[in-house]
Amino acid sequence: MxxxxxxxxxxxxxxxHVMEVVGVLAFAVSGVVDARKQRFxxxxxxxxxxxxxxxxxxVRDVLLDRRPFYWVDHEGYVIxxxxxxxxxxxxxxxxxxxxxxRTMITADAIGLGLFSVTGTSLALxxxxxxxxAVMMGIISSVFGGVVRDVLCNEVPMILxxxxxxxxxxxxxxxxxxxxxxxxAEQELAxxxxxxxxxxxxxxxxRFGWKLPS
Amino acid sequence: MxxxxxxxxxxxxxxxHVMEVVGVLAFAVSGVVDARKQRFxxxxxxxxxxxxxxxxxxVRDVLLDRRPFYWVDHEGYVIxxxxxxxxxxxxxxxxxxxxxxRTMITADAIGLGLFSVTGTSLALxxxxxxxxAVMMGIISSVFGGVVRDVLCNEVPMILxxxxxxxxxxxxxxxxxxxxxxxxAEQELAxxxxxxxxxxxxxxxxRFGWKLPS
Amino acid sequence: MxxxxxxxxxxxxxxxHVMEVVGVLAFAVSGVVDARKQRFxxxxxxxxxxxxxxxxxxVRDVLLDRRPFYWVDHEGYVIxxxxxxxxxxxxxxxxxxxxxxRTMITADAIGLGLFSVTGTSLALxxxxxxxxAVMMGIISSVFGGVVRDVLCNEVPMILxxxxxxxxxxxxxxxxxxxxxxxxAEQELAxxxxxxxxxxxxxxxxRFGWKLPS
Numbered sequence: 001m002x003x004x005x006x007x008x009x010x011x012x013x014x015x016x017h018v019m020e021v022v023g024v025l026a027f028a029v030s031g032v033v034d035a036r037k038q039r040f041x042x043x044x045x046x047x048x049x050x051x052x053x054x055x056x057x058x059v060r061d062v063l064l065d066r067r068p069f070y071w072v073d074h075e076g077y078v079i080x081x082x083x084x085x086x087x088x089x090x091x092x093x094x095x096x097x098x099x100x101x102r103t104m105i106t107a108d109a110i111g112l113g114l115f116s117v118t119g120t121s122l123a124l125x126x127x128x129x130x131x132x133a134v135m136m137g138i139i140s141s142v143f144g145g146v147v148r149d150v151l152c153n154e155v156p157m158i159l160x161x162x163x164x165x166x167x168x169x170x171x172x173x174x175x176x177x178x179x180x181x182x183x184a185e186q187e188l189a190x191x192x193x194x195x196x197x198x199x200x201x202x203x204x205x206r207f208g209w210k211l212p213s
Numbered sequence: 214m215x216x217x218x219x220x221x222x223x224x225x226x227x228x229x230h231v232m233e234v235v236g237v238l239a240f241a242v243s244g245v246v247d248a249r250k251q252r253f254x255x256x257x258x259x260x261x262x263x264x265x266x267x268x269x270x271x272v273r274d275v276l277l278d279r280r281p282f283y284w285v286d287h288e289g290y291v292i293x294x295x296x297x298x299x300x301x302x303x304x305x306x307x308x309x310x311x312x313x314x315r316t317m318i319t320a321d322a323i324g325l326g327l328f329s330v331t332g333t334s335l336a337l338x339x340x341x342x343x344x345x346a347v348m349m350g351i352i353s354s355v356f357g358g359v360v361r362d363v364l365c366n367e368v369p370m371i372l373x374x375x376x377x378x379x380x381x382x383x384x385x386x387x388x389x390x391x392x393x394x395x396x397a398e399q400e401l402a403x404x405x406x407x408x409x410x411x412x413x414x415x416x417x418x419r420f421g422w423k424l425p426s
Numbered sequence: 427m428x429x430x431x432x433x434x435x436x437x438x439x440x441x442x443h444v445m446e447v448v449g450v451l452a453f454a455v456s457g458v459v460d461a462r463k464q465r466f467x468x469x470x471x472x473x474x475x476x477x478x479x480x481x482x483x484x485v486r487d488v489l490l491d492r493r494p495f496y497w498v499d500h501e502g503y504v505i506x507x508x509x510x511x512x513x514x515x516x517x518x519x520x521x522x523x524x525x526x527x528r529t530m531i532t533a534d535a536i537g538l539g540l541f542s543v544t545g546t547s548l549a550l551x552x553x554x555x556x557x558x559a560v561m562m563g564i565i566s567s568v569f570g571g572v573v574r575d576v577l578c579n580e581v582p583m584i585l586x587x588x589x590x591x592x593x594x595x596x597x598x599x600x601x602x603x604x605x606x607x608x609x610a611e612q613e614l615a616x617x618x619x620x621x622x623x624x625x626x627x628x629x630x631x632r633f634g635w636k637l638p639s
Binding site: 252253254255256257259260263271275280282284285288291292363364366 | 488489491554555557558561564568572576582584588590591592593596636637638
């Protein structure tokens with residue numbers, strides 16, 4: 001009864017808000033890049049970018065029974081993504097040839113880190129146990145990318161190679177949970193968890209680390 | 214506070230009801246045709262037809278937190294679709310060779326138009342902003358077809374070609390929103406929006422109009 | 427008003443609980459086997475196993491608006507599946523070469539039977555009509571496997587061949603509904619329905635029975 005209140009009060013909401021904004025845009029970009037590869041038109045690009053950006057968070061909110069959804073309260077981002085999708089047909093036509101894969105993986109890693117810890121944190125606020133909270137975190141961050149890949153009929157990136165992906169989210173969520181357990185500042189715990197995930201993911205890709213299959 | 218009441222009263226519910234019936238059947242047919250192509254058995258055909266017909270509306274209701282679902286209140290359609298699926302193995306075996314693609318695109322265009330505006334309208338009734346309402350409309354109409362294509366392991370039709378699809382829904386939803394903004398009769402606005410979408414979609418297919426990729 | 431109460435009282439909850447445990451594990455195993463085939467790492471294997479085991483039940487609960495989810499209340503199974511996923515990389519490496527397909531089909535048939543009748547039963551408890559309840563049962567049991575196959579980018583097993591799958595679930599759910607209608611003991615009805623489905627499915631596979639396409 002006490003923990004959730006502390007979480008709701010304080011600066012946590014603001015931090016969560018900022019992190020979700022960055023994560024939304026990061027995932028949206030990865031959706032736009034992927035949609036462009038499929039030569040999808042502007043509105044189609046928007047649909048993929050929208051699903052990628054808000055898919056994970058929306059499923060998390062449905063599972064936690066939270067309303068209204070993030071994108072319902074912040075339609076500014078919906079419009080921003082739409083404009084981005086319109087511009088994308090011009091901007092990314094160049095990018096997609098040069099840095100496509102790298103751009104996607106980086107944007108994806110940022111979203112992965114942010115959504116994992118914010119999802120875990122919101123699950124804790126909703127009185128979920130640590131184990132379930134970690135699940136919720138992984139679901140929040142992985143689901144958007146899976147929807148993006150399924151919509152583009154690609155093998156989901158989380159399955160395409162054995163390079164750790166959900167694994168990074170899992171580790172970072174445990175870091176976050178651990179720090180929370182140690183009564184660490186929420187802001188510190190969230191940032192530490194997110195940075196752990198993003199860094200781990202990027203290092204895994206950079207050095208081609210693979211998990212044993 | 215006032216708008217939703219006006220919407221709930223009046224003849225809107227009846228119109229919405231009729232439109233959803235037509236849309237449900239149109240999507241169900243497209244599901245049956247697709248399932249037949251996959252030589253799926255009767256119950257399997259039903260599963261695909263059911264998902265195609267009710268998938269979009271169900272997701273919309275989950276997002277808007279509306280209960281009970283349309284198909285829970287109108288199980289007559291569930292049974293009708295089931296009978297259709299049983300008959301389909303005989304009926305469509307012929308059709309699927311002759312008009313399959315054309316049948317699917319037409320049925321799909323009708324469902325697209327109807328579900329887009331009804332979804333948008335129901336979102337407005339649920340106090341959503343115009344932007345979010347348009348999103349809900351597109352989700353309602355596009356999701357059923359996407360589920361159908363994913364279940365049949367095809368590239369979703371909305372991605373298969375650059376022929377405008379979500380784009381048509383988007384335009385029609387804007388027409389509907391615009392007319393609503395102009396205080397037009399709900400019935401008029403809904404019909405105008407739906408007809409715009411269906412006509413636009415059919416014209417795009419007929420004349421092979423493509424959006425720039 | 428009376429039927430649901432009777433259902434909630436009595437030993438039904440215990441039976442449902444036991445059946446869901448077995449079903450969860452059966453589906454989890456099929457998820458693990460499938461994930462191993464894709465050479466997915468431990469956490470990835472867990473994600474697939476988790477989605478397979480809890481996907482159907484979670485969607486059912488979302489549709490019936492039941493909270494908390496089964497896996498939220500019984501996180502022991504979440505942990506069990508996780509440990510199973512870690513061990514899987516060693517255990518199934520052998521199994522996957524020998525009995526993979528057989529293992530999957532059997533585990534899948536058990537889950538199919540259990541989730542179908544429990545889903546139908548819970549829908550009846552939620553005041554759904556028999557028709558809708560059967561739908562819910564099929565959705566509960568089929569959805570997990572579909573998610574598993576979609577995640578592994580395979581053609582969903584329910585579509586891969588014309589061997590009856592949803593059909594078996596449909597028949598067994600009707601048996602369960604029929605026995606309930608005949609005022610049979612809930613336990614009896616549930617077990618009869620589940621056994622009907624599992625047996626039917628295994629017989630169909632064993633003797634290669636196909637439905638006419």
